[in-house]
Structure formats: structure tokens, C-alpha cells
Amino acid sequence: MRAAVQTHRVGNTPDLQSYDHVVLFTSGGKDATACMFDLLDRGVNPARIELHHHEVDGRGPAFMDWPVTGAYVAAQAVAFGVPLFRSWREGGFEREMLRQNAATAPIQFETPHGLMRAGGGGPRNTRLLFPQTSADLSVRWCSAALKIGVGAASIAGQDRFLGRRTLVVTGERAQESAARARYSTFEPHRTDTRDGSRRPRHVDHWRPVHGWDEGRVWDALQRHGMRPHPAYELGWSRLSCMACNFGSAAQWATIRLIAPALFERIAAYEDQFGRTIQRARSIRTLADLGRPYPAALSRPDLVALALGESWGLPILGLPSAWTLPAGAFGEAAGAT
Numbered sequence: 507m508r509a510a511v512q513t514h515r516v517g518n519t520p521d522l523q524s525y526d527h528v529v530l531f532t533s534g535g536k537d538a539t540a541c542m543f544d545l546l547d548r549g550v551n552p553a554r555i556e557l558h559h560h561e562v563d564g565r566g567p568a569f570m571d572w573p574v575t576g577a578y579v580a581a582q583a584v585a586f587g588v589p590l591f592r593s594w595r596e597g598g599f600e601r602e603m604l605r606q607n608a609a610t611a612p613i614q615f616e617t618p619h620g621l622m623r624a625g626g627g628g629p630r631n632t633r634l635l636f637p638q639t640s641a642d643l644s645v646r647w648c649s650a651a652l653k654i655g656v657g658a659a660s661i662a663g664q665d666r667f668l669g670r671r672t673l674v675v676t677g678e679r680a681q682e683s684a685a686r687a688r689y690s691t692f693e694p695h696r697t698d699t700r701d702g703s704r705r706p707r708h709v710d711h712w713r714p715v716h717g718w719d720e721g722r723v724w725d726a727l728q729r730h731g732m733r734p735h736p737a738y739e740l741g742w743s744r745l746s747c748m749a750c751n752f753g754s755a756a757q758w759a760t761i762r763l764i765a766p767a768l769f770e771r772i773a774a775y776e777d778q779f780g781r782t783i784q785r786a787r788s789i790r791t792l793a794d795l796g797r798p799y800p801a802a803l804s805r806p807d808l809v810a811l812a813l814g815e816s817w818g819l820p821i822l823g824l825p826s827a828w829t830l831p832a833g834a835f836g837e838a839a840g841a842t
């Protein structure tokens with residue numbers, strides 16, 4: 507039975523040919539994109555690879571995330587020739603943040619056989635608070651509620667992973683932060699039940715670019731001619747949510763410039779909650795302290811692309827025509 511096969515590893519690299527499914531969790535960022543190229547370069551059969559994208563805003567109107575991200579990830583999936591499965595918590599970030607004596611919302615996830623729904627219910631709680639800027643996921647609730655928990659639900663909820671070997675791949679790098687440096691390169695995934703008698707599934711978690719520096723990541727994108735997400739071209743060095751709670755002064759100044767209505771909605775929530783996103787300063791103060799990224803002023807085409815919901819451009823080009831985006835090697839706001 508395949509689930510009983512042991513994982514053979516060379517160093518921290520699992521035996522990639524031993525897996526039935528290779529599930530790459532991606533938000534379209536450079537590190538997950540580099541993971542995809544690494545899998546292909548190592549000879550993993552694309553027929554076994556699938557992209558999973560957790561939509562932070564829950565398929566509703568953009569609130570925290572870049573409006574174009576869903577379309578960008580879909581264009582990547584087409585370019586790679588692999589399926590894309592989207593998953594989200596109903597109501598996304600905003601509903602979770604506004605929970606008041608209410609249970610967390612159910613999760614929906616796409617599967618090869620249609621849309622499924624799981625979870626919801628559970629204890630009633632009140633948030634009425636932005637996630638805290640901490641590596642502790644119990645207070646930085648967005649990562650747990652909108653990404654990690656959603657990804658886990660989509661694997662645990664699908665019988666196609668039972669009795670099979672699945673490799674979950676994510677793109678965290680040690681260089682990003684002290685917390686990420688402590689992550690294991692290879693470990694059982696949180697959905698692993700290989701030793702259970704009920705619903706056993708073998709699920710490993712691999713971080714293939716954990717030891718890579720940023721230059722190696724950009725080299726991979728250039729070598730394959732992959733256009734990076736427009737957030738990088740605007741000046742962001744990491745593809746987090748557009749309005750990530752870890753945003754720098756320059757990022758908040760840029761958001762206020764390019765998406766003033768959204769900025770004001772977030773600022774109004776800070777007023778309503780009586781607690782700012784970042785403990786020390788409101789986003790209005792942060793924006794006053796920062797200067798917008800130059801590309802946000804000089805490239806209205808990029809701003810429109812990033813704030814739109816479609817992607818109609820080539821995503822792959824010639825490596826010789828590839829250029830490093832403005833945000834490369836910039837401030838590392840957003841890393842935990």
C-alpha cells in the first residue's frame with residue numbers, strides 16, 4: 507500500500523518521485539514561484555503538481571489583498587500547465603476581523619470534482635481587532651485563519667489524499683526573518699495521519715527554497731522568464747497582502763496614494779476598534795512618515811494592473827528581456 511512507503515531523503519531533499527501529489531501553496535510571490543521552478547528543474551512530473559491559492563479576501567471585494575493576485579496566480583497555473591485549486595474562508599479577512607460573539611466562518615475549497623465546504627461552527631468569539639504584528643499565530647490570526655487553516659482544510663477534506671503520499675510545498679526562506687529561519691526544511695505536514703487507523707494519509711511538508719538567498723530566487727525567475735507579480739514592480743519587496751499589518755511607512759504612503767478609499771476604510775476600522783494595526787502608530791501616521799514608492803507615481807499602468815482583477819498580459823518572456831523589479835532587495839516589511 508503506497509501510504510506505507512517510507513520517505514527516502516538525500517539531505518533535506520525528499521524522494522520527489524515517491525509522491526502521488528505535489529501541492530504547492532502559493533500566493534503568486536517570488537518564493538513560491540521559485541519553488542515551482544525548482545520542482546520542475548528536479549524533474550517532478552507536472553501531472554502530479556497542483557497549485558493551491560488561499561484567497562485572503564474570501565472571494566469577496568478586495569480588502570486586504572492585491573485585487574490582481576487571483577488572476578496572476580491563475581495565469582501562472584496556465585503557464586506551468588498545472589491545475590489551480592482556490593480555497594478561502596467565507597467572508598475572508600473582513601468577516602473574520604468583524605466577528606462579534608460569532609463562530610468563525612466555514613471554508614470553501616475547489617477540488618477536481620467541484621466545490622466543497624467544511625468547518626464553521628465552533629466557539630463563539632469576538633475579534634473586532636486587526637491581527638497583531640507578531641510571529642505568534644494566536645494573535646497574528648490572519649495567517650492561521652485565512653491561509654494555514656484553509657490549506658489544511660482543503661487537504662483534510664478531500665478523500666483523494668487518503669492512502670496516498672502527498673508533498674505540500676511552501677516558499678518560506680530562512681533569510682526572511684529569525685522566525686522563518688527556525689522552520690524545518692522537511693517535516694510531516696499538519697494534515698498528516700500516516701499512523702492513524704481512520705482516514706490515513708501521508709502528507710509531508712517541504713520548503714525547498716528555505717536556504718536560498720533572495721538573489722537565487724530572482725535568478726530562478728529570470729532564468730525562466732517569469733514576470734513577477736506587479737507589486738514587486740511597484741516597489742514591494744515581498745508579496746504579502748497589499749495592506750499587510752506589517753506594512754512599512756513607505757507602503758502605507760503608497761497605498762494611500764494609489765487606493766485612497768481602501769486606505770480610509772482601514773483607517774476607519776482603526777478608529778472604530780480603538781487599536782491600530784501596528785501598536786505604536788496608526789496607518790495615517792505611518793503614511794505621513796513614508797514616501798510613496800517612485801513607480802507608484804510614474805507607472806499608472808502598473809497601478810491599474812495591480813488594482814485590477816484580470817491578467818491579460820504575457821506572463822512568460824525571454825530571459826534576456828527580463829528585468830529585476832523595483833522592489834527586489836528592498837525593505838523586508840511583512841516577514842515574520
Ligand code: SF4
Binds near residue numbers: 747
Ligand atoms: S500577508 Fe500580512 S495581512 Fe496577509 S495574512 Fe500574511 S500576515 Fe496577515
